[in-house]
Amino acid sequence: MNKNAIIEGIAAPLPIANLDTDQIMPKQFLRGIDKAGLARGLLYDMRFDEQGRPREEFVLNQPKHANASMLLGGSNFGCGSSREHAVWGLQQSGIKAVVASSFAEIFYSNAMNNGLMLATVSEEDMKRLFKEESSSSAPLRLRIDVENLQVISSTGSARFMLSDRHRNMFLHGLDMLGASLLHKAEIEAFAERWYGNHPWLKNVAALARDRLNRQSGTQ
Template identity: 70%
Template sequence: MSKSSIIEGIVAPLPIANLDTDQIMPKQFLRGIDKAGLDRGVLYDLRFDGQGHPREDFVLNQPEFAQAPIILGGANFGCGSSREHAVWGLQQFGVRAVIASSFGEIFYSNAMNNGLMLVTVSEEDLRRLFAEAASSPSPMHVRVDVEHLEVSSATGTARFALSDRHRRMFMDGLDMLGASLLHLSSIKAFASRWQAENPWLKDLASTARIRIDRLPDAP
């Protein structure tokens, strides 16, 4: 993950409330054992018809929105199952931020831990942004300032809330593992102290495995 505090670019409006992770990443794209190729599955049933032909009226199939780094979504975006693939797929598709008035809780955690910025604005600001997108003769341009927690467009600026941890992770380019490793010295100190206080539990699993391997085979 790269360090960043600004996300800006054109916005793809997707005014669908309760857009769940099954729609964002359908189940047939979860068969692989790695993250490769998940961009093909993003919003597949909205992007393609039953014969696999692109739906020309869908926003992300329109040339002017094809490379949009920001999605303007409806309330409760990302509800449903906990599949992290929905986040990975959106990132592979080129999406860097989603703006909505609310998000599914698990999706929110998955996104923020992977560096996909979720911007929670008020219902009033969301309606204003959708109205601007609908009336604009060209794709709307938005600037998300993570450091100052502001979303700016031609019609105004909206504030959004973000925890200090998630804000710092994004600005420093850290995923959850990287953020945890910042506390490595404290983690090691705790482990050493815990092992000193509970020596009989040190390497318990490996000790048990050795003892089991030494047992005679059953007749």
């Protein structure tokens, strides 16, 4: 079995509609020049008070969800700015998947490109999952079957939507660049045909740069 085909873990409920990327990863954690250290910023203002002390009532600070690797999210999860740091912070905190009834488009693309699974299920299935999670003192365990597009819990299963392109990217551990390179031969063949029919367009930028360099060198 493909190692990426199954995701299993504890799911923590975060039933907040329109949770935006500034809440997921506040702006003060975007000052670095790389991806490192973003786990600390994840949902910071929800997790900690003004003195930096953990808020006991927040779901990820509770013992029941201490080992959560999935989130049950509200509708339009990840709206707001396009910061990719929100996805990186979730992953660095151990979150492997988010299940919700809808996601913001840019956040969805960022997640798929970085291997964070987003499972879009119906509103009815979300209500059932939230009810199942809240009705027990034990943590809710989910199994996400990426091959068969199913979110499975002890009370049943929910089908989720995923395009063939994103499904294949996830199963094979590819980002958009890697997925594009699978078609390298077709891309090169197209380029050869195109430049064969439009030779004056080939290497236009390089030719223009060289001409400008020659002109500046003679002045």
